[in-house]
Amino acid sequence: MATTAAAPAFAPGKAAEYGTSGVWSWITTVDHKRIGALYLYTALFFFLFGGIEAGIIRWQLALPNQHVVSAEMYNQLFTMHGTTMIFLAVMPLSAAFFNFLIPLQIGARDVAFPRLNAFSYWVYVLGGLFMTIPIFFNAAPNGGWFGYAPLTTMQFSGGLNIDFWVMGLQILGISSLAAAFNFITTIINMRAPGMTLMRMPMFTWMAFVVQFLLVLAFPVITIALVFLLFDRFFGTNFYAIAAGADPLLWQHLFWVFGHPEVYILILPAFGLVSEILPTYSRKPLFGYNVMVYSGIMIGFLGFGVWAHHMFSVGMGAMADTIFALTTMLIGIPTGVKIFNWIATMWGGQIRFTTAMKFGIGLVGLFTIGGISGVMHSSPPADLQQTDTYFIVAHFHYVLFGGSIMGIFGGIYHYFPKITGRYLDEKLGSWHFWINFIGMNLTFFPMHYSGMLGMPRRVYTYDSGQGWETFNLMSSIGTVLIVIGTAIFVVNFLRSRKHGAIAPNDAWGAGTLEWSIPSPPPDYNFAEIPVVTSRYPLWDLKSPDKTAGIAHSAPDSLTITDAHAVPMHEETGGKTAAQLGIPMPFPTVKPAIAALAIIVMFSGLLFMHVGKFSVAMAVTLSGAVLFVGTLYAWLTSPLE
Amino acid sequence: MSDHGHADHAHEHPTWKQYKWVAIILGVITGIEVWIYYTPFKDSPYFVPTLLILSATKFVIVVMFYMHLKYDHKLFRALFTGPLLIAMSTIAALLFLFINRHHAVV
Amino acid sequence: MATAVAHEPHEHAHYTTTGLDHRKIAIWAFIGSECMLFASLISTYLIYKGRSIVGPFPHEAWTSPDGHVFKPILNIPVTSQSTFVLLMSSLAMVLALAAVENRNKPKPARITLGYRILSSSRLWLGMTALMGATFLGYQAFEFTSFVHEGLTIRTNLFGSSFFTLTGFHGAHVTVGVLWLLTLLAIDFKRGLTPKDALIVDICALYWHFVDVVWIAIFTLVYLIK
Numbered sequence A: 001m002a003t004t005a006a007a008p009a010f011a012p013g014k015a016a017e018y019g020t021s022g023v024w025s026w027i028t029t030v031d032h033k034r035i036g037a038l039y040l041y042t043a044l045f046f047f048l049f050g051g052i053e054a055g056i057i058r059w060q061l062a063l064p065n066q067h068v069v070s071a072e073m074y075n076q077l078f079t080m081h082g083t084t085m086i087f088l089a090v091m092p093l094s095a096a097f098f099n100f101l102i103p104l105q106i107g108a109r110d111v112a113f114p115r116l117n118a119f120s121y122w123v124y125v126l127g128g129l130f131m132t133i134p135i136f137f138n139a140a141p142n143g144g145w146f147g148y149a150p151l152t153t154m155q156f157s158g159g160l161n162i163d164f165w166v167m168g169l170q171i172l173g174i175s176s177l178a179a180a181f182n183f184i185t186t187i188i189n190m191r192a193p194g195m196t197l198m199r200m201p202m203f204t205w206m207a208f209v210v211q212f213l214l215v216l217a218f219p220v221i222t223i224a225l226v227f228l229l230f231d232r233f234f235g236t237n238f239y240a241i242a243a244g245a246d247p248l249l250w251q252h253l254f255w256v257f258g259h260p261e262v263y264i265l266i267l268p269a270f271g272l273v274s275e276i277l278p279t280y281s282r283k284p285l286f287g288y289n290v291m292v293y294s295g296i297m298i299g300f301l302g303f304g305v306w307a308h309h310m311f312s313v314g315m316g317a318m319a320d321t322i323f324a325l326t327t328m329l330i331g332i333p334t335g336v337k338i339f340n341w342i343a344t345m346w347g348g349q350i351r352f353t354t355a356m357k358f359g360i361g362l363v364g365l366f367t368i369g370g371i372s373g374v375m376h377s378s379p380p381a382d383l384q385q386t387d388t389y390f391i392v393a394h395f396h397y398v399l400f401g402g403s404i405m406g407i408f409g410g411i412y413h414y415f416p417k418i419t420g421r422y423l424d425e426k427l428g429s430w431h432f433w434i435n436f437i438g439m440n441l442t443f444f445p446m447h448y449s450g451m452l453g454m455p456r457r458v459y460t461y462d463s464g465q466g467w468e469t470f471n472l473m474s475s476i477g478t479v480l481i482v483i484g485t486a487i488f489v490v491n492f493l494r495s496r497k498h499g500a501i502a503p504n505d506a507w508g509a510g511t512l513e514w515s516i517p518s519p520p521p522d523y524n525f526a527e528i529p530v531v532t533s534r535y536p537l538w539d540l541k542s543p544d545k546t547a548g549i550a551h552s553a554p555d556s557l558t559i560t561d562a563h564a565v566p567m568h569e570e571t572g573g574k575t576a577a578q579l580g581i582p583m584p585f586p587t588v589k590p591a592i593a594a595l596a597i598i599v600m601f602s603g604l605l606f607m608h609v610g611k612f613s614v615a616m617a618v619t620l621s622g623a624v625l626f627v628g629t630l631y632a633w634l635t636s637p638l639e
Numbered sequence B: 001m002s003d004h005g006h007a008d009h010a011h012e013h014p015t016w017k018q019y020k021w022v023a024i025i026l027g028v029i030t031g032i033e034v035w036i037y038y039t040p041f042k043d044s045p046y047f048v049p050t051l052l053i054l055s056a057t058k059f060v061i062v063v064m065f066y067m068h069l070k071y072d073h074k075l076f077r078a079l080f081t082g083p084l085l086i087a088m089s090t091i092a093a094l095l096f097l098f099i100n101r102h103h104a105v106v
Numbered sequence C: 001m002a003t004a005v006a007h008e009p010h011e012h013a014h015y016t017t018t019g020l021d022h023r024k025i026a027i028w029a030f031i032g033s034e035c036m037l038f039a040s041l042i043s044t045y046l047i048y049k050g051r052s053i054v055g056p057f058p059h060e061a062w063t064s065p066d067g068h069v070f071k072p073i074l075n076i077p078v079t080s081q082s083t084f085v086l087l088m089s090s091l092a093m094v095l096a097l098a099a100v101e102n103r104n105k106p107k108p109a110r111i112t113l114g115y116r117i118l119s120s121s122r123l124w125l126g127m128t129a130l131m132g133a134t135f136l137g138y139q140a141f142e143f144t145s146f147v148h149e150g151l152t153i154r155t156n157l158f159g160s161s162f163f164t165l166t167g168f169h170g171a172h173v174t175v176g177v178l179w180l181l182t183l184l185a186i187d188f189k190r191g192l193t194p195k196d197a198l199i200v201d202i203c204a205l206y207w208h209f210v211d212v213v214w215i216a217i218f219t220l221v222y223l224i225k
Helices: A023-027 A032-061 A071-106 A114-137 A161-189 A202-234 A248-281 A288-304 A306-310 A317-345 A354-376 A379-385 A389-419 A425-451 A468-498 A536-541 A589-609 A612-635 B016-037 B047-066 B074-098 C022-048 C076-101 C113-118 C121-149 C157-189 C194-223
Strands: none
Touching (some): A032 A114, A032 A389, A071 A161, A161 A202, A202 A248, A202 A288, A248 A306, A248 C022, A288 A317, A288 B074, A317 A354, A354 A425, B016 C194, B047 C194, C121 C194, C157 C194
16 A cells, blocks of 8 residues: 555646646636635645744733734734634635535535635735735734724724724625535535435535525624725724714624624534544444534524623623523534544444544543633623633634544545555654643643633733733744644655555445545546445445434435446546546636725725725726626636 | 426416506506505605505515516525515514614714 | 437426425525514614614604704605505516416407407516616605605604615615526517416515515514604
C-alpha cells in the first residue's frame, strides 16, 4: 500500500480547452470536489490568519499592563479574530466538507447547481479579502464580531471600519444562502436509488439540518445589517436613539441569527464525528434514529433560545425565565448525542488513528464546553459570568474543542479520499497531543480569570487582581497551539506529494464515498449504485458488522433509474467521455458575478470619503456587470 | 413509469372556473377589509383580530390555490410550512419582547 | 468493473430522487428564506409603531413645533386600488401559466374569442407585468407624495421602517416584472411550450409570494392603527 507512485490527478473532464491544471482551470471549475478543495485551502489560510490575530492578543495579555498593541488595534484584533474564525474559517471549513462529501455520500455526480456552487465560493473568498485587507491599513472592523448598534452607528464609529464589517458580512451571507439552496436541493433530489433519508450518512444529515438553519437565520442578520447600512449611509433611524430607536433592536435581530449560527458551526463537526467514531470502532453508529432526531431538535429549538445572550439587558423576569428554560431544554438533545457516541465506541475494536483521537477529543472537550454552557443558562448565574472570560472559556471549548477538533478529525479521515494519499500519522499524533494540551492550557484557566471578574475585550489589565497566573498560562497554551498547528501545516503540505498512497477504502469504512477511487474521478460514480442500507460498503465487505441493521434486498426496490446498478466498488480508469457521462462545462461567469457584487458594495465606501459621484459610478458599473453576467450565465447551458 | 426529473405537474389542476372564484373571493375579502376600515367597527377591539383573520384567509387561499400547494407534492408543503412557522413565531416573540419598552428620549 | 455503457444523449434528463425538478425545490427553499426576511422587516415596523418622536404619522395628524399641521399620511383609498391591482395580477399570472401548460391540448371544435383570450400566454404574461408595473407606479406616486408632505426615510422611525419595508417589497416586485418581461420576450421570440411550464411556474411562485407578502403589509401597515 505504501508505494511512492504518484496518486492520479483529478481525472480529465470534457472541456479539455480549460485544462485540468493551472490557475484558469481552478477559476472556472464547477466540480464540487475542486470547489471543496478551494474552500479547504482558503479556509485553512484564514484559520491561520485568525490564529495570528489571537496570538497577538495572547501576547498582549500574557502580562499585566502591556502595550504591545494600542487599544484601538486591540479592538480590531479581537473583532477580526472572532469574525475571521466564525465566518472565514469554521463555516467555510464546513462548506469544504459539504461540497466535497455530500454528493459522494449520497451517490450523486455533483450538486444540483454546479455553477451556483462555484459562485458561492468566489463570493466567499472575495468577501473574505474585502474584510481582511483593511487591518493592514489600521481600518479593520473594530466593533466586536457581533457589532452592537448603537456603538456601530456613525455617531460612535465614524470611520470606515464598521463599513467593511457590515458590507463584508452582507457579502458572505449571499455566499452561504446560495450554497444552502444548492445543498437542500441536492440532498432532497439527488440521492441514489434506495437511499431513503433514514439511510443517509450522518454527516449528510447534519449538513441537511445546517442548510435549513442557514436559510432561516441569515435573512435576519441580512435585515439587521441593512438597517445598520442604511443608518450609516442614508441617515435612517433604526438605531438612532435620539429618534426614539430601541437599543435592543440590533441585539435581538442579531441573536435571532446568532444563536442558530452557533449550531451551524457545531453540527457539521458532529456529523464528521459520527462518521469517524463508527469507522474506527468498526461498529455502526449507536442509535442512528435518535442521532437524526436530536440533530433536528437542536436545529429547531435553536431558534428559541437567542435571548440567553441578553440576560443582562433587563428584558424582565418573564422573558429571562422563558429563555432560560428553552436553553436548558436544548442541552438534552445535545447530551443525548454524547451518550450515543460513547455507546458507539463501547465494545468496539478501537483503532487510535489521528482522526479517532480528534473525534474522541471532541466528545470530551465539547462536553466541558456544554457544561459551562448550561451554567450560563441560569440568568442569575449568568449575571456574574456574562462579559467575562468565563464565557470566552465556554465558547472556545465548544468551538475549538468542538468544531475545530471535529473538522481536523474530518481532515485526517478524508484527506486520503480527497488527495489519494494519507496524512502522516506520526505527525498527526504530535499535532493532536500538542494541540490538545495547548487548547486546555489556553482555555481552562479562563474559567478562573472569568470567575475572578476579568472582563472581555479589555486590551490590558492591571496587576494585583489575581488574573496574572491564568493569563500567563493561557498565553503559554497559545504557543503550544501554534506549534501543533505548524506541525499540521507541514504534514498537510508534505503529504500532498509524499504521503502514502490510499486505496478506495482507506480506513475500512461503510459509506458510499469509500467505494470509488481516491481521489475520485470527475464523474464520481461510473455507475450510480442502488443502496439497500446505511452502510452499503460494509454490507459488501464486512456483512458481520451490519447484520443487526435493517436492510432491503436489492431487487425488492423499484429501481427508478434504469442505469442504476447493484452496489460495488469501482476501480476507475475511464474518463467521463469514455463512459458517456455528460459533464458540466467549466465557466468563469460565477467568478465574474461574484466580483461584480464586491464592486457594487465597494462603491458605497466612496460615499464615506466624500466622493459621491465615484460611489455612484462604481456601484452602477458593478450592478451592470452583475446583471449582464447573470443573463449570460442563465442563458448558457450547464452541459 | 420513470419520472426522469421532469416536474410531473399536478395531476389535478385548479380549473379556470376555480381560478375565477378564487379571484372573486380575494377581491371580496379585500373589499370587506377596506369597508370595515371606514365603519365604527374600526374602533372595536375585534377590529384587529378580524383583519388578521381575513388577511390570513387570503394568504392561505393564494398559497393553496395560486401557488397550488394543495395540489403539489407534499414536500413543498413541508418546505413552506416550516419556515412560515418559524417566521411567525419569531414575529410573535419579538413583539412580546418589545411590548412594554417605552423610553424617555435621551 | 466499469463497463462502458452506451448512454443516450443527455436529453434523457437526470435521475432525481423525487421526480421533481431541482429548480422548483430551490425556489420553495428560497421562498422560505424570504419568509424570514420579510418577518424581520415587518417585526421592526411593528416594534417601532407608535414610537416615532416626531411626525408625520401614519394614521394620526401631527402638529410640528413650528405650527405646521400634518395630516395622517397613509392614503387608504389609493392604496386599496394598488392592492387590488396586485391581487388581480396573481390571477393573470395563473392564467399565463395555464395557457403555457395547455398549449398543446387539442383545440375545441369552435374557437371562441373567449378561448383565444384565455389561451394567450403572451396576453397574460403581459397583463401580469403591466399590473405589476401599475402597482409600482402607485408606489412611486405614494413615495413622492409622502416626501412632498414631509415624510422621508430619515424623518422618523415610521419613515425609516415604512420606506425600507415597502421599498424592499417594491424591489421584489421590480425583479418580478423584469422576470415576466424576459419570459414574454422568450414567448415572442420562440414561443413558450409546455416544456417551458416549469420556468413559468417558478416565476409564478415568486410572483404569488410577493403578492402574499403585500397582503400582510397592507393589513399590518395600512389597515391596523
